[in-house]
Amino acid sequence: MRKKKINKPFLYTLIALAIMFVFVGGFYISRSFIETTVWSNESTEDNPAQGRISMDITDGNSGSEEIISEKNPDQESNSEEAFADGTGEEGDNPVGTSENQEGNATGSAGQTDNTEGQSSSGHEDWPDPVPDKDYSAIEHPVVMLDPGHGGIDNGCVSGDVLEKDVNYDITLKLKNLLVNRGYEVVLTRTEDVKVFLEERVQASFDCNADIFVSIHQNLYDGAEAESVNGIESYYNSYNSPKGSKRLANLIHSKVVANTEARDRGVQEVNDLVVVIKTTCPSILIETGFLSNTAERNRLLSEDYQEKIASGIADAIDEFFR
Numbered sequence: 001m002r003k004k005k006i007n008k009p010f011l012y013t014l015i016a017l018a019i020m021f022v023f024v025g026g027f028y029i030s031r032s033f034i035e036t037t038v039w040s041n042e043s044t045e046d047n048p049a050q051g052r053i054s055m056d057i058t059d060g061n062s063g064s065e066e067i068i069s070e071k072n073p074d075q076e077s078n079s080e081e082a083f084a085d086g087t088g089e090e091g092d093n094p095v096g097t098s099e100n101q102e103g104n105a106t107g108s109a110g111q112t113d114n115t116e117g118q119s120s121s122g123h124e125d126w127p128d129p130v131p132d133k134d135y136s137a138i139e140h141p142v143v144m145l146d147p148g149h150g151g152i153d154n155g156c157v158s159g160d161v162l163e164k165d166v167n168y169d170i171t172l173k174l175k176n177l178l179v180n181r182g183y184e185v186v187l188t189r190t191e192d193v194k195v196f197l198e199e200r201v202q203a204s205f206d207c208n209a210d211i212f213v214s215i216h217q218n219l220y221d222g223a224e225a226e227s228v229n230g231i232e233s234y235y236n237s238y239n240s241p242k243g244s245k246r247l248a249n250l251i252h253s254k255v256v257a258n259t260e261a262r263d264r265g266v267q268e269v270n271d272l273v274v275v276i277k278t279t280c281p282s283i284l285i286e287t288g289f290l291s292n293t294a295e296r297n298r299l300l301s302e303d304y305q306e307k308i309a310s311g312i313a314d315a316i317d318e319f320f321r
Ligand SMILES: [Zn+2]
Pocket: 091, 092, 148, 149, 155, 156, 163, 216, 217
């Protein structure tokens, strides 16, 4: 009896010590876990290559959807629809847009009512917008060209034609024209590699781009695919408002005139990362539909690609004039 009375407090002390041990140990284990997590995040920022690999593994869709719904809480449904086509990246929301436009049976600039309304709201958490410059006063303009998609991201696909390749071919022709005309030209990719949308935007900051031109192809995934064709252009006027709109209208109209393609209009949008997050005047042009046999064949020809490229180059000349 006595011995037991003496031993009981001893046992309690042991149990208390064990509990303390578990708590203190748990605290240090969780601390080291947090530190490891932070460290690896930092290391991916320091090393973009590492970041790319991990993003490829964890997020085949490049994460642009998250960025967009974060930036535009008011138009989630619009964004989701635009990105529901599974092309793997931002860019061209081919199905959503096309179906939408066909459904509205207008298919051109007249229908901006909807997007105008949306663009006036949802900017509360955006940084202060960058105002327009005097673009004609820029002595040596830096033009950033953005061939859409690349690497594992093919963009839209029609048979064995991959959007990323058409985008790149047109971009190279445009680059040559612009370099010959004295522009400094920077490309967001110079080979067939995947470049994330945020990296493309960052590249425009890194080279102090004066304008940003993103080149894409469209796709219509429906029974009327052979009757849907033409050129669509997108911009956003949050940053460089007058320049963005003017650049989009100039490029769009010159390319339509040069190619004699169907004019599907210029639209202001709030859901394309490369036009909303770049601060210089920027445009995303869909130069045609790969789903339309006749237009696809034109888009693959050197002549037609030259017409598109020279239309864009002439518009850029006029923009800086
Ligand atoms: Zn695209």
